[in-house]
Amino acid sequence: MVKIYENNNDGNVITIDSLNLWYGENQALIDVSMPVMKNKITALIGPSGCGKSTLIRCMNRMNDLVNGCRIEGSMKFRGDEIYEPGADVISLRKRIGMIFQKPNPFPMTIRDNITYGPKIHGVVENDELDEIVERSLKQAVLWEEVKDRLDKPAFSLSGGQQQRLCIARTLSINPEVILMDEPTSALDPIATAKIEDLAIELQKEYTVVIVTHNMQQAARISDNTGFMYLGKMIEFDETEKIFNKPSDELTERYITGRFG
Amino acid sequence: MKNKTAVNTRKKVDHGIQKYLLTGVAATSVAIIFLIILFIFIESTEAISAIGPWEFISGTEWRPFNGSFGAFPIILGTILTTIGALIFAVPLGITSAIFLSEIASERTRNILKPVCEVFAGIPSIVYGFFGLMVIVPFIFNTFPNLAPAGFSWLAASILLGIMALPTIVSVSDDAMRSVPKSHREASVALGATHWETTRKVVIPAAFSGISAAVMLGMGRAIGETMAVVMVAGNAPNIPEPMWNVFEMIRTITSTLAKEVGEVTGLHLSALFLLALVLMAMLLLTNLTANLIMRNTKRKFETGQGMIEKHLPDNVKNVINMAKRPVMLSMAFVVVMMMASLFTDIIVSTLIAFACILFISTMPFISKRIRSLNRQRIAHLAMSASMIVVCAILFILIADITVKGIPALSWEFLTDVPRDMGRAGGILPAIVGTVQLIIGTALIALPLGILTGIYLAEFAKDNRFTKIVRSSIDILNGTPSIVFGLFGFALFVHYLGIGRTLIGGCIVLAFLILPVIIRTTEETVKAVPQELREASAAMGATKWETTAKVIVPAAMGGVVTGVILSLGRAAGETAPIMFVAAVGIKRHIEFSLFDTIMALPYYLYYLTEVPNSEEVRYGVALVLLMIVLSMFAIASMVRHHYSKKVRW
Numbered sequence: 001m002v003k004i005y006e007n008n009n010d011g012n013v014i015t016i017d018s019l020n021l022w023y024g025e026n027q028a029l030i031d032v033s034m035p036v037m038k039n040k041i042t043a044l045i046g047p048s049g050c051g052k053s054t055l056i057r058c059m060n061r062m063n064d065l066v067n068g069c070r071i072e073g074s075m076k077f078r079g080d081e082i083y084e085p086g087a088d089v090i091s092l093r094k095r096i097g098m099i100f101q102k103p104n105p106f107p108m109t110i111r112d113n114i115t116y117g118p119k120i121h122g123v124v125e126n127d128e129l130d131e132i133v134e135r136s137l138k139q140a141v142l143w144e145e146v147k148d149r150l151d152k153p154a155f156s157l158s159g160g161q162q163q164r165l166c167i168a169r170t171l172s173i174n175p176e177v178i179l180m181d182e183p184t185s186a187l188d189p190i191a192t193a194k195i196e197d198l199a200i201e202l203q204k205e206y207t208v209v210i211v212t213h214n215m216q217q218a219a220r221i222s223d224n225t226g227f228m229y230l231g232k233m234i235e236f237d238e239t240e241k242i243f244n245k246p247s248d249e250l251t252e253r254y255i256t257g258r259f260g
Numbered sequence: 261m262k263n264k265t266a267v268n269t270r271k272k273v274d275h276g277i278q279k280y281l282l283t284g285v286a287a288t289s290v291a292i293i294f295l296i297i298l299f300i301f302i303e304s305t306e307a308i309s310a311i312g313p314w315e316f317i318s319g320t321e322w323r324p325f326n327g328s329f330g331a332f333p334i335i336l337g338t339i340l341t342t343i344g345a346l347i348f349a350v351p352l353g354i355t356s357a358i359f360l361s362e363i364a365s366e367r368t369r370n371i372l373k374p375v376c377e378v379f380a381g382i383p384s385i386v387y388g389f390f391g392l393m394v395i396v397p398f399i400f401n402t403f404p405n406l407a408p409a410g411f412s413w414l415a416a417s418i419l420l421g422i423m424a425l426p427t428i429v430s431v432s433d434d435a436m437r438s439v440p441k442s443h444r445e446a447s448v449a450l451g452a453t454h455w456e457t458t459r460k461v462v463i464p465a466a467f468s469g470i471s472a473a474v475m476l477g478m479g480r481a482i483g484e485t486m487a488v489v490m491v492a493g494n495a496p497n498i499p500e501p502m503w504n505v506f507e508m509i510r511t512i513t514s515t516l517a518k519e520v521g522e523v524t525g526l527h528l529s530a531l532f533l534l535a536l537v538l539m540a541m542l543l544l545t546n547l548t549a550n551l552i553m554r555n556t557k558r559k560f561e562t563g564q565g566m567i568e569k570h571l572p573d574n575v576k577n578v579i580n581m582a583k584r585p586v587m588l589s590m591a592f593v594v595v596m597m598m599a600s601l602f603t604d605i606i607v608s609t610l611i612a613f614a615c616i617l618f619i620s621t622m623p624f625i626s627k628r629i630r631s632l633n634r635q636r637i638a639h640l641a642m643s644a645s646m647i648v649v650c651a652i653l654f655i656l657i658a659d660i661t662v663k664g665i666p667a668l669s670w671e672f673l674t675d676v677p678r679d680m681g682r683a684g685g686i687l688p689a690i691v692g693t694v695q696l697i698i699g700t701a702l703i704a705l706p707l708g709i710l711t712g713i714y715l716a717e718f719a720k721d722n723r724f725t726k727i728v729r730s731s732i733d734i735l736n737g738t739p740s741i742v743f744g745l746f747g748f749a750l751f752v753h754y755l756g757i758g759r760t761l762i763g764g765c766i767v768l769a770f771l772i773l774p775v776i777i778r779t780t781e782e783t784v785k786a787v788p789q790e791l792r793e794a795s796a797a798m799g800a801t802k803w804e805t806t807a808k809v810i811v812p813a814a815m816g817g818v819v820t821g822v823i824l825s826l827g828r829a830a831g832e833t834a835p836i837m838f839v840a841a842v843g844i845k846r847h848i849e850f851s852l853f854d855t856i857m858a859l860p861y862y863l864y865y866l867t868e869v870p871n872s873e874e875v876r877y878g879v880a881l882v883l884l885m886i887v888l889s890m891f892a893i894a895s896m897v898r899h900h901y902s903k904k905v906r907w
Contacts, residue, residue, distance in 0.1 A: 062449060067366075090631060094451030104442035107465050107561055116460065117450040120631075153561040166446065173450060 011038045013177055013207045014059060019073035021054060023066065028054045030231040031073075036177065041199060041208045043222035043239065045215055047254070050228040052211045056179050058082075059209065060096040061089050077177075094121060097170035099180040103162035105154035105169070110146050113154050113165060117173040132172050140168035141198055160191025167198065178202060180210040184217065196221050215255065219243050227251045277803050282714040283724075288707055289777070290731040292770050296742065297539070299749040304536050306529035316533060322496040322510075324519070324527040331512075331534055333498045337413075338482060338511040338541065340499070341492065344417025345424055345481040350474055352421075353428030355645040357470075360429065361436035362458045363639055364646075372646070373430065378891050379653050380426040381824065382884065383831025384740075385860040388487035389880050390656050391419035392867060396491050399506075406601065407506040411493030414505040419487050422652055424477030429649065431476055435469020436462055455635035464560050468553045475549040482542055483739025485513035485834040486860075490867060494518060503597040512538045513741050513834075520748060521838040528753075535745050542737060592616050657884075664881025667874045673882075676846045677857075681865065682872045686879060688845045692761075692856035693830055693886070696840070699765030699852075700772065700829045701822070708773050709818060712780025717806050736774035740834040743771045747839035762852040764840025771835055772825040779821025783814040816901020820894045827890030831883060833860040859883050 014036035021029035029051050036042050036059075044052040054063065061082060063069045075082045082092060094117075105113050114133045115123075123129055133150065137143040142164045146157070154165055163183060170178060180199065184192040199208055199221055212218050218225050219239060226236040227248075235248045246252045253259055307316065311329050319330020360369055395418055400410030407414065439462045447457040463470070493508025496515070500507065512534050520531050559565040568576060595615045599608030626634060675685030711728075719725040747767035751757055787810050795805040811818075833841075841861035849856065863879045866872045 060449060062445065065445070065448065090451050090453060092451075093449055098445075098449035100442060100445060100449075102442060104440075104446045106443055106446065106461055109562060116447070117452075120450065120452045120456055120460070151562060155561070169446070169450065 012036065013038050013078060014209075015074075015076045016055075016058075017074040017076075019055075019058065019071065019075055021051075021058065021063070021072075022070045024068040028231055029058075032228075032231075032233045034226050034233055034236045036207060036209055037224060038207050039203060039205075040223040041203050041210060041221055043218035043225045044209070044211045044228060045213070045218050045225060045254075046228035046234075047259070048213065049230075051231040052226075052228050053181055055228070056181050056209055056211045057098075059177070059179055060093045060098055062098065064089065094173055095175055096177040096179060097173065097175035099163070099166055099170060099178065099183045101182045102186045103159055103166050105157070105162050105165050108154060109151045110154050110157070110165060111150040113169050114172050117169060121173055136168040136172040137165075139171050139202070140164045141194070141201075142168055158191070160187050160194060163187060163191070163195060164198065167195075167202075171202075175206065177207045177209065180208065182211050182213060185213065192217075215243075227254060229254070278718055282710060282718055285707060285710040286714045286719070286728050289711060289735060289773065290727055292773070293731045293735050293738075295750075296738065296746045296770075299746050299754070300532050300535050300539070300742070303532035303749050303753070304529055306526060307533040310526055311530065311533075313533075316530070317537070320498065322515075324523065324530065327526075329526075329530045331530075331537065333496045334510050334512055334515050334534065335537060335541075336498060337492075337496075337509040338513070338538070340413060341416045341420060341488065341509060341511055342478060342481045344413060344505065345420035346474070346478060348418055348421030349424040349428055349477055352645050352649060353425050353473070353477065354432055354470060355642050356425075356649045357429045357432035357436060357473075358458060358463070359642040359646040360433045362454070362462065363642055372650070373433065374895070375650075375653070376426040376430040376433075378888065380430065381827060381831075381887055381891060382656075383486075383828075383833070383860055383887060384423065384484055385486045385831065385833045385863050386660070386880055386883055386887075387419060387423050387656075388490035389863060389867065389876065390659065391415060391487055391491040393873075393876075394655070394659055395419055403506060409493065409508070411491055411508055412506050413492065413499060413509040416488050416492040416509060416511070417505070419491055420481040420484055422656075423484065423487060424481055425649055425652075427480060428473045428477040431473035432466070432470045435466040435473065438469070439465045453631050453635045455638045456631065459638075467560060468557045471549065471553050471556065475545070475553075478545060478549075479542060479737055482545065483513065483538070483737075483741070485517050485739065485741040486864060489514035489517045490864075501597075501600075504601060505598075506601065512541075513739060516741050516745060517834060517837065520745060521752075532745065532749070535742055538739065539742065542739070546737065588616055588620060591619060660877060660880050660884055663874075664877040664884075667878025668881065672875075672878055677844050677862075680872075681844060681862070681869050681875055683875070686859070686862065686875075686882065688848050689857040689859045689862040689879070690882070691848050692841070692845075692858045693860075695761055695850075695856060696764055696768060696836070696858055697826050697830050699761065700768040701826055703765055703769035704772050704776055704825075704829075705822060707769070708776030709780050709822075711773075712777045712818075713784055713806060713811065715777065716781045716784035717802070717810065732774045732777055735770070736778070740771055740832055743767050744835040744838050746770075747835065751839055757853065759838070759840050759842060759855045760853045761840055761849075761856050764836040764856065764858075767835045767839050768829045768832060771832065772829050775825040775828070776822060779825075780814070780818050783817025783821070784810055786817070787813045816898060819901070820898045823890055823894040823897065827887050827894075830890070831860050831887055833858075833864055837861055837864070859886070 012035040016032060016034050019029055019032045020027065032051075032055060044056060046052050057063050058071065058075060059077075059082070063071070071083055077092065077096065081087065106116065108116070111133055114136050115129045118129060118132050123132070134143060137146060142161060145161060149156075154162065157165060167178075184195050187195065196217065199210060202208055210218075210222065222239045224237065225239040225242040227234045227242060227246075227250075229250060235242060235246060235251045237247075242251060243255060246255060307329065316329055316331050317335065318332055319328065320332050321328045321330040322334055360372055364372065395415050396410035398410075399407050399412060399415050443461050443465060444457050447461045448454070452460070488511050492510060492514055494510045494514050495508035496510045497507070499505075499509060515534060516531055520528065523531070555565045559568075571579075592612045592615070596608050596612040599611045602608075629637070672685045673690065674687050676688055677686065678684030715725070715728070719728070744767065747763050751760065751763035757763070791809050791813060792805055795809045796802075800808070836858055840856055841858045842855045843857075843862065843865035845855065845857045859879060860883060863876060863883065866876045866879060
C-alpha cells in the first residue's frame with residue numbers, strides 16, 4: 001500500500017522509515033515512511049486523529065514533552081538519526097523550527113519575541129539583534145505593519161499578525177526546515193491567504209512541512225502530499241497525483257469528500 | 261387565580277430574602293472591619309494626644325514604666341525580622357516552587373503539594389514552640405559567643421521564613437503552573453532548553469503571581485505574633501551594630517502579646533497606637549506591592565515600566581549601565597557587614613571582595629558551560645532546595661512527634677492540670693478548644709456562607725459590593741493579634757465582662773469569616789452556568805435556584821473550606837489570649853461568660869513554666885494531631901463529594 005517516494009533521494013532533508021509511535025498503550029503512528037524534500041512544501045492531510053500532528057511533532061522531537069511517548073523506527077535529518085541516543089535535540093530544534101495551531105507569541109513585546117531565540121543561541125550585540133528583528137519581520141511580511149511599534153505587547157496584534165510574528169520568531173534563528181502544524185486553523189480567510197502566500201514565499205529559502213485539515217490548502221500550496229489515516233501513511237506522492245489520480249481507493253474517497 | 265397569587269407571594273418573599281437578608285448579612289463584614297478600626301483608634305487617642313504621633317514613631321526608648329514611649333526600636337524590629345525572613349524564605353521558596361512546577365514528576369508533585377498546604381495550616385504557636393525548642397538552642401550552640409542566649413533576630417527571621425515557605429511555594433507553584441503550555445512549546449521549538457524556557461518564559465510570565473506569593477508570605481511575617489514572641493528575646497533595643505542578627509529584637513506584635521492585658525492607662529493606649537502603626541505598615545506594604553506587581557507586568561509585556569516611560573533615553577542608558585555596579589557594590593556592603601560580625605574589618609573586606617569577584621565572573625563562567633549542563637546544574641540546585649524545605653518540615657514534625665508521644669496517656673487526656681501544669685492532664689484545655697470551635701462555627705458559618713452566596717449569586721457590580729469586597733480583603737489581611745486587641749477593647753475594656761468564652765468565639769469567628777466567605781464564593785461561582793439556566797427555565801426564582809440547585813452542588817467545597825478554617829481557629833492563640841483564655845483551670849465550665857482553657861494558649865503558658873518540657877511536647881502533639889485530622893477530614897469530604905457531584 002505504502003509507496004515511498006524514492007527518486008531524488010539526495011534532495012531529501014528528512015527521511016522517515018517505518019516509524020512507530022506509542023502514547024502509553026495507544027499506538028498513534030504505525031509503520032510510517034515518507035521523505036521531506038528540500039525547498040519543497042510537503043503537506044500532510046487526513047481526518048482528525050489520523051496522526052498527522054503527531055508525525056510532524058516527531059520531526060523536531062516536540063513529542064519529548066509528552067509523558068509516556070515511545071518511538072521506534074528511523075527518522076533521519078540530513079543523514080543523522082534524530083532519535084539516536086545522545087542526539088543533540090537543542091541544535092535539531094534550532095535547525096527545524098515549528099509554527100503551532102494557535103498563534104502563541106510570548107507575553108512580551110514584539111521585539112523581545114523575535115530576539116528570544118537568537119539570545120538563547122548566544123547573540124548579544126544589539127546591532128545584530130536589530131538586524132535580525134528587521135530581517136525576520138520582513139521575511140514574514142510583517143515589518144511594514146509593526147515597524148513603528150516594536151515595543152508594544154505582541155498581544156496587541158491581530159490573530160493573523162500574531163501567527164506571522166510566530167513565523168518571524170522561527171525565522172530569527174535561520175532554521176532549515178519549518179514545520180507548520182495547522183497554522184491557519186484559528187485564522188479567518190484573509191489572514192489564511194496571507195499565511196499561504198508566505199509559505200510559498202518561504203519555500204524558496206526553506207523547506208516547509210505543513211499539516212492541514214483543509215484539502216484545498218494542500219492542493220493550492222504544496223508540492224508533495226501525504227494522506228494519513230488511523231496512524232498509517234496511506235499514500236505519499238506529488239500533490240498533483242494525489243489530487244488527480246490517487247492510487248489508493250481510500251485516498252480517492254477522502255479527496256472527493258466521501259468521508260473524513 | 262389562586263395559584264397566581266401564590267406565585268406572586270413567593271416572588272415577593274424571595275425578593276425580600278435577597279434584598280434585605282442577604283444584603284444585611286453582607287454588610288456585617290463592613291461593620292466588623294469598621295468596628296475594629298474604630299475601637300483601636302478610640303483606644304489609641306489618649307496616646308496620640310499625650311505622646312504625639314511623631315515622638316511616638318521616632319522615639320528610641322521604650323520604657324513604659326518611666327513614661328517614655330519611643331516605638332522606633334519596635335517598629336524597626338518588625339521591619340528587620342521581616343526582611344530577614346524574606347532573605348531566608350524567598351530564594352528557598354521560589355526555587356522549590358520551580359522544582360514543584362517544572363521539574364518534579366506528577367507523582368512527586370501530588371505528594372508535595374498537599375504537604376505544603378498542611379504546613380501552611382499548622383498553628384503559629386506550634387511553629388513558635390519548634391523555634392523555642394530547636395532553633396534557639398541550635399543558634400546558641402552554633403554561635404555561643406555571638407548569641408549568648410540563642411534568642412535573637414536570626415532565630416525570629418529563620419522561624420518566620422519557615423512559616424512563610426509553604427505559602428510562597430504553593431502560591432508560586434500555582435502561578436507557574438498557570439503559564440500556558442503553548443508558551444513553553446514555542447520556546448522549546450526554538451531550541452531553548454527546559455531550563456532556559458523556565459527562566460526566560462515561565463518565570464517572567466508568572467512574575468506577578470510569584471510576587472503575590474512573596475507578598476502573602478511577607479504579610480504573614482509582619483503580622484505573626486506567637487512564633488516571634490517565643491524566639492526573638494523581645495528586648496526593645498536597636499541592634500548594635502544595626503545588622504547584628506544575633507541580638508535580641510522586639511517586634512510590634514510581640515510587644516502587644518507581652519504587654520496588653522497587664523497594663524492600663526497611657527501604656528495601654530500606646531499599645532493600641534502600636535497596633536494602628538502595624539495596620540498602617542501592612543496597608544503600605546500592600547499598596548507598594550500592588551504598584552510593583554503592576555509595574556513588572558507592564559515591563560514584561562511592553563518593555564518599559566511606569567517610571568521608565570517618562571525618562572529620556574540618555575537617563576535610561578545611564579541607569580542601565582549603573583545597574584550592575586550598584587548591585588555589586590550593594591552586595592559587597594551586605595557581605596562585609598555580615599562578615600564583620602564574625603571577624604575584624606580587614607578580613608571581612610577581603611571576604612567581601614572574594615564574593616564580588618565570584619559573582620561578577622559567574623556570567624563568564626556560565627557562558628562557557630554548555631546549555632544542557634547549565635540545565636543540569638540548575639535542576640540540581642532546585643531539587644536541593646526542595647529537599648531542604650522538606651527536611652525542615654520533616655524535622656518539625658519528627659521532633660514534636662517523637663518527644664510528644666511519651667507524654668500521651670489516658671491520664672494526660674482526661675485529667676486536669678496539676679503542679680502548675682508540670683503534671684496531670686489537659687482535659688479542660690481540650691474541652692475549651694472544642695467549646696471555642698463550636699461557638700465560632702455557630703457564629704461564623706451563617707454569616708460567612710450567606711455572604712459568600714450573596715457575593716457569588718446576587719451581588720451587583722456596584723459601590724456597595726466593592727466596599728464589601730475590600731472590607732473582606734482588609735479583614736483577611738488583618739493580623740490575628742489585632743483581632744485579639746479588638747476583642748480586648750470591646751469585651752474587657754468597654755463592656756467590662758472580662759475574659760469570656762463568648763468573647764473568644766466572636767473574635768475567632770471574625771477572624772475566619774473572610775476565609776469562609778471566599779471559599780464559599782469561589783465554589784458557588786464554579787457551579788456551571790447551565791445548572792442555573794436549567795433551573796430558571798423551569799420557572800424557579802433566583803432564590804429557589806440558589807437554595808435547591810446551586811448550594812447543594814457547591815456543598816463539598818463549602819464544607820471543606822469550613823473544616824479547614826475551623827482547624828485554623830482551633831490553633832489560634834493571639835486572638836484569644838486577652839479575650840477568653842487563662843493559663844490553668846482545674847474544672848470544666850460550660851458557661852458562655854466564664855474564662856476557658858484552650859490548647860494553643862496553654863502551650864504558650866507552659867513555655868513560661870520551668871521544667872514542663874514533657875507536657876509542652878504533649879500539648880504541641882495534641883494540637884498538631886487536631887489540625888492534621890481536620891485536614892484529613894477535609895480531604896475525605898472533598899473526595900466524597902467529588903464522587904457525587906461531577907461536571
